[in-house]
Amino acid sequence: MSEESRTPSPRPGGRSARVRTEVVTATLAEVTEKGYDGLTVDAVAARSGVHKATLYRRWGGVDGLVAEALTASADQPWPLPDTGDLAGDLRLITREVFAVFTDPDLGPTPTALIAAAQRSDTGATALRAFFTARHRQAATVAERAIERGELPAGTDGAEVVRAATAPLYYRLFVSGEPLDARTAERAADAAALAARAGLFAPEAD
Amino acid sequence: MSEESRTPSPRPGGRSARVRTEVVTATLAEVTEKGYDGLTVDAVAARSGVHKATLYRRWGGVDGLVAEALTASADQPWPLPDTGDLAGDLRLITREVFAVFTDPDLGPTPTALIAAAQRSDTGATALRAFFTARHRQAATVAERAIERGELPAGTDGAEVVRAATAPLYYRLFVSGEPLDARTAERAADAAALAARAGLFAPEAD
DNA sequence: TGCGAAACGCGACGCGAGTCGCATTAAGAT
DNA sequence: ATCTTAATGCGACTCGCGTCGCGTTTCGCA
Numbered sequence: 487m488s489e490e491s492r493t494p495s496p497r498p499g500g501r502s503a504r505v506r507t508e509v510v511t512a513t514l515a516e517v518t519e520k521g522y523d524g525l526t527v528d529a530v531a532a533r534s535g536v537h538k539a540t541l542y543r544r545w546g547g548v549d550g551l552v553a554e555a556l557t558a559s560a561d562q563p564w565p566l567p568d569t570g571d572l573a574g575d576l577r578l579i580t581r582e583v584f585a586v587f588t589d590p591d592l593g594p595t596p597t598a599l600i601a602a603a604q605r606s607d608t609g610a611t612a613l614r615a616f617f618t619a620r621h622r623q624a625a626t627v628a629e630r631a632i633e634r635g636e637l638p639a640g641t642d643g644a645e646v647v648r649a650a651t652a653p654l655y656y657r658l659f660v661s662g663e664p665l666d667a668r669t670a671e672r673a674a675d676a677a678a679l680a681a682r683a684g685l686f687a688p689e690a691d
Numbered sequence: 692m693s694e695e696s697r698t699p700s701p702r703p704g705g706r707s708a709r710v711r712t713e714v715v716t717a718t719l720a721e722v723t724e725k726g727y728d729g730l731t732v733d734a735v736a737a738r739s740g741v742h743k744a745t746l747y748r749r750w751g752g753v754d755g756l757v758a759e760a761l762t763a764s765a766d767q768p769w770p771l772p773d774t775g776d777l778a779g780d781l782r783l784i785t786r787e788v789f790a791v792f793t794d795p796d797l798g799p800t801p802t803a804l805i806a807a808a809q810r811s812d813t814g815a816t817a818l819r820a821f822f823t824a825r826h827r828q829a830a831t832v833a834e835r836a837i838e839r840g841e842l843p844a845g846t847d848g849a850e851v852v853r854a855a856t857a858p859l860y861y862r863l864f865v866s867g868e869p870l871d872a873r874t875a876e877r878a879a880d881a882a883a884l885a886a887r888a889g890l891f892a893p894e895a896d
Numbered sequence: 897t898g899c900g901a902a903a904c905g906c907g908a909c910g911c912g913a914g915t916c917g918c919a920t921t922a923a924g925a926t
Numbered sequence: 927a928t929c930t931t932a933a934t935g936c937g938a939c940t941c942g943c944g945t946c947g948c949g950t951t952t953c954g955c956a
Contacts, residue, residue, distance in 0.1 A: 505934080523810060527913075537935050542914065544933090600865060601809055605728060610867045617866035649881055652861035653854060660805060660860045661822035661853075662815045676854055676890050680881035710904080732943075742905050747944065749903090 508534040509541065510558050513551045518595045522602040527551070549606035556599055556612040560619050566626055572636050572681065575627040576650045576674035583654050584670040600659060621647050628681065640687045649686070650677035713739040714746065715763050718756045723800045727807040732756070754811035761804055761817040765824050771831055777841050777886065780832035781855045781879035788859050789875040805864060826852050833886065845892045854891070855882035 512534035517525050525548055531538040545551050567578035587593045603609035625643030632641055653673040657665045717739035722730050730753055736743040750756050772783035792798045808814035830848030837846055858878040862870045
């Protein structure tokens with residue numbers, strides 16, 4: 487949402503829009519094939535047909551390209567489970583995260599994007615926005631649990647989702663320890679348990 | 692400890708050992724001052740007095756330097772709390788993590804090291820060994836809780852520690868969302884709750 | 897104490913990322 | 927339809943990372 491609205495510059499329509507689309511597509515393809523360390527501005531320029539100088543002028547370098555790709559990816563919807571049970575929903579969410587990042591076809595792209603985004607301020611900002619949007623979407627499962635009376639009112643749904651998925655991301659991107667389906671389930675169950683105990687409601691002081 | 696023992700190569704003692712020490716010191720100093728993106732082999736060479744070509748020959752580049760520094764840091768002991776209560780111990784651990792990484796003086800070094808290690812296989816291996824050692828040490832608080840009867844026998848102590856600290860690392864290095872002391876406490880309490888419920892014991896199927 | 901070899905110092909080179917000034921295209925307004 | 931100018935295309939240039947060949951030091955050993 488709001489891709490064209492944030493345009494204080496005099497002339498953002500027309501050719502520029504097409505260039506942007508081409509560049510985003512090329513960046514995603516390159517980062518998927520080569521990984522982040524193999525991602526070069528020259529390669530994106532060659533694949534997209536956009537001149538190298540233009541890429542540096544508009545995006546400043548590899549960082550900006552990744553941030554642009556991340557922003558474009560943030561808007562895409564995410565399938566949310568609805569099993570009628572909080573623990574069940576959280577298990578499906580963690581299982582989905584587990585499946586995506588360990589899949590040899592799907593995994594490299596988001597993995598490279600996340601790793602790349604940590605290296606620059608622009609990328610970090612885009613990544614943060616990306617996860618904030620994801621959490622906001624996924625918080626729905628907690629809100630439904632509140633309506634069912636499964637969770638206390640005032641529970642921070644996004645925080646519940648974070649608690650469930652954090653152990654997965656922690657292993658994937660920080661400690662580097664192996665991740666299996668068993669761990670994913672355990673993380674979901676632990677988050678559901680803590681949420682039911684009211685740990686993620688503000689009055690639980 | 693054990694710096695000279697792991698030497699299968701023909702001639703690792705003497706001058707090489709001194710060079711290694713100088714390089715590790717210089718690498719840590721550089722990465723603290725400039726961050727990872729500002730870390731160059733030339734700077735380490737200039738600061739350590741070791742020639743650039745030697746650094747490339749022995750460590751292969753920036754990745755190897757960071758891995759060496761990480762390995763050297765992994766052996767250092769970590770102060771463990773002992774409050775007589777699992778939740779209290781975990782709170783102090785998460786508070787310690789929170790304090791270290793948000794401190795403007797202490798934070799940059801481990802932050803840069805972790806970010807750097809994610810970019811190469813050698814760094815990732817060293818980082819994984821680092822965290823495995825940390826978890827092994829910190830698991831003591833869970834083992835003491837088992838002895839007190841606070842946790843079921845067979846509880847995976849390292850997993851309890853991971854569950855407590857994961858939300859912190861997740862925010863710091865993945866999502867980039869802000870981290871505060873309140874969140875640190877909540878993560879510790881949630882982990883303690885799940886551990887008491889037996890979620891981290893193998894027979895809890 | 898003297899010898900062979902491994903490790904290091906040294907300087908020059910190749911190569912690719914990133915920048916700059918100018919020409920060209922096309923978007924938006926009249 | 928035409929004009930203004932923002933946006934892009936274009937190629938040459940600079941600069942720093944990483945490498946290579948050779949001379950020198952010093953470690954390990956007899």
